[in-house]
Amino acid sequence: MSSTKDYTVGWICAIATEYVAAQAFLDAKHERPEYLPPHDNNDYTLGEIGKHYVVVAVLPEGEYGISSAASVARDMLHSFPNVRIGLMVGIGGGAPSPEHDIRLGDIVVSAPRDGKGGVLQYDYGKTIQNQSFQCTGFLNQPPTLLRTAVTGIKAQYESDGHTLEEAIESVLEKKPRLRKKYQRPGSSSDRLYQAGVTHSTNDEANCALACSDNTSDLILRHERAENEDNPAIYYGLIASANQLMKDALLRDKFAKENDVLCFEMEAAGLMNHFPCLVIRGICDYSDTHKNKEWQGYAAMAAAAYAKDLLVRIPVNKLEAQRRISDVLSSIERNVYEAHRDVKDLALEQRRAELHRWLSPPEPSTNYNKALQRRQEGTGSWFSQSNAFATWKSQRNSFLWLYGIPGCGKTILSSTIIEHLKSLSIQSLLYFYFDFTDTEKQSLRGVVCSLISQLYHTCKSAQEPLDALFSSFRDRNTQPSCESLCKVLQKMIKRTEEVWVVLDAIDECLECKGSPTEGLLLWIRDLVRLQHKNVHCLVISRPEQDIQLELSRLVNKKDRISIQSDLVNDDILAYINAKVREGEGLKRWRGCQDIQKEIKEGLAQKADGMFRWVACQIDALEDCLDYPTLRTALNSLPKTLDETYKRIIVAIPDNYKENALRIL
Known part of the structure; x- marks a missing residue:
């Protein structure tokens, strides 16, 4: 029986479908460990791929997202202290664009782009059409050893093509009970809808039945040629959040602005705490048209790629990597901070939702x-x-x-x-x-x-x-x-x-x-x-x-x-300030007699009416010479109070209520 100290590769899955696919691609399985620390809540499958010892873990049933993935990684590193590299392997939602013809069953591998480490953390309001989102962090890139292996396998596939489809078929021949759920579905079920076409939230039926097959609602794409890789592999940014992306409009906006290829829910919880490469098989298009029919095959495709990648890494180079357990104390601190950040982010998001709701x-x-x-x-x-x-x-x-x-x-x-x-x-x-x-x-x-x-x-x-x-x-x-x-x-x-x-x-x-x-x-x-x-x-x-x-x-x-006697002092202070310091009457600042005349003229008729004073000052500001100013002062209109009373008396009773509101 092998020791937990023998395992150098940590492989994390989010759901049971991904866990089954990972186990299927092990060259050999080991017995389950007889002892694990009491605090470790993970379920593990142990085995070999090539000459590497691999430990595979899965998130608890019903738990998804950033914090759950971080917890699984933390427990794995405690129980398997010699793990040196990590893989996050499973399914995700594609972000097809004119530049990237991503289809169901294809594979997206996290790779640094434009100063971003390969996984982009974001969050947004509601997972429905027409809501906003924001980037919340750029995360660490995968270890150099994994990125070097990615470059090598990318060159190999470009030169000679890959055999991922054959590898999947070989697994299904050995495990025929998996074929129904994990084989490649027919191409007719791969529908990419226009961004504005949504699947009703109250309709659980398959899109083939619930949604239109009109060509105007679909984005039509040619069949892949025989010499094209199928599944195709894409390298670039994967967007990760604590909620499922189900908005085609946001998907396209985010893909255009950040060149994102894929959306998922766990990787952001790992990248800064678990040296990790993210590999995602595309099972849907990150819209309302969720397609569970492709989940099994997408998980198989991602696992097949992960196995090819590990086989390229020499054992001695992997053993030369620094053990993640050597920096365990800092990892635990970072995981704590990640939990706190996620909690704070969730709180802010809930407050934003409440504000929109109210x-x-x-x-x-x-x-x-x-x-x-x-x-x-x-x-x-x-x-x-x-x-x-x-x-x-x-x-x-x-x-x-x-x-x-x-x-x-x-x-x-x-x-x-x-x-x-x-x-x-x-x-x-x-x-x-x-x-x-x-x-x-x-x-x-x-x-x-x-x-x-x-x-x-x-x-x-x-x-x-x-x-x-x-x-x-x-x-x-x-x-x-x-x-x-x-x-x-x-x-x-x-x-x-x-x-x-x-x-x-x-x-x-x-x-x-x-x-x-x-x-x-x-x-x-x-x-x-x-x-x-x-x-x-x-x-x-x-x-x-x-x-x-x-x-x-x-x-x-x-x-x-x-009453006017209560606010007269306030009005006088207002008049003094406007006459002495106001921009509109600054032409009279050198003439104290004129300033006094203005103040006295306004004060005598103010009768406690702030609004009347403000209106008259606005009118006096238009007087460019003294004769005009004096004429205006001598002909100051009645206060708003008196005018108001006269108007109300003249209005018929059935119109008074609306008139009062306007006045």
Whole structure:
């Protein structure tokens, strides 16, 4: 009986079909080892190819991907310390292109290209059409000994052709029970569909029955000539990820941009930890048309090539290779890092999928826009008020700030948010309703946005959303607004303290919604959450329906009107800054009397209206000489407040609601 120390070649398979093919090409089989370390969970087949002792291992049933392959390699190296080179042999998805006429049954061998080691690690969103992907790493190239052998066998095949088909036939003659599954299928089953033609995800039938045979749906290719190698062997980049590639559009894009020949799921877990050559028999085209009929033969073709390769390597050269166990400590460290990287990558990918699924509106655009318009130091009348201090300190606190259009409500809300951010509050959630953006006019929009913000800021709150997300197999189907509201409540209950700022709720189209969907009733339910520290601040116009509902919910002292006398100091600071430092009025900087006239003219009619002041400053910037400027100052229009009131009075009652939203 041989010792585990005698084996110098490690051969790893991902699935049982590949494992059977590897065993079939052993020249001799050895007995299974009587003892393995307790931590080794691998199943091994031992044997010989040429003069080399080979140990073959397979991934556990039902486990695929980068981390599983890394675990199998780690255990193999512990149990067989003299392994010097590795082979990852099995099946993969081809990436045919005009440059590479890859067909089912062909073989792809990892080989360095353009500074890339032969295996390219990538990841992408969903394994369906029209999703994005990204490269996540370029991995080590195979050992020099294996790359030299590849060059030798490549030259041999080019000169004399190969006998892989004969070798497969010889194996099947010795093991006739394998013939049904592992012999070469008929060429008629090798269909390459146009990239836009997909196999229904709900149809398990064979493509021959489920998909069209119209020539317009297929990419037609000539039969290979008798003097052409069949199977053909290709050398180049193999793309490896933790998910199965099933997207022909992504396949073609990736193949064109990176010259990738094949896609698979395990090699990226090995290359930096296990000196390894990857050999893949092509069983499908990395699209929705998976073809299990070719898996057996593709595994046989890859195994036959691997045997030819090993036979070319002299025993003394292999024994001169450094043992992988000599660098075991660094390998274990790298495997740990690979596990961590894969976990982090999976987490980021799940977050990206969640974001696409929720499609939450992004409130930061409104926040940043308002901050740009804000004059430094404004809003202090509120941030230093007793009402704000009480709101911050009390449990389950609520404030309603209201004012007429143009008085600076949105700028004030951004000032409040900025102040809360300066306190390093973790669970700060905010949203801006916006009549110019349809995504920011609904209860669903605000709930999705708050859920997304809380999910990313509070780890303890993530489970309810994860559970809801996992219950939806179809990621194109979104949950009901009612279920989202329930999830948000559950998330808030898992959070120690939550701060919510909602701006311009009057611009929500559901303020008068049904009891299950109405924004105002949702705010009521949010504030009345039991045993939670929820601080909610709402800003709006004083519309009748909002006043009616919030007057029941909010004490009089917690309803603050943004009146002109409160914001006059802010407006004066804004006017001073624009007159002294603004680019549009810089022509008057040397004329203090004129600057004073401008400031006084604007201040006298501002009447607490930020928007009116901004509009008038824009108009004054167009005055190129003093007479024109003075005329403009003397004819300043009524404030927006007065104009607003006159317009509303003149509008018929049945049009007032829409008019109010526009104004």
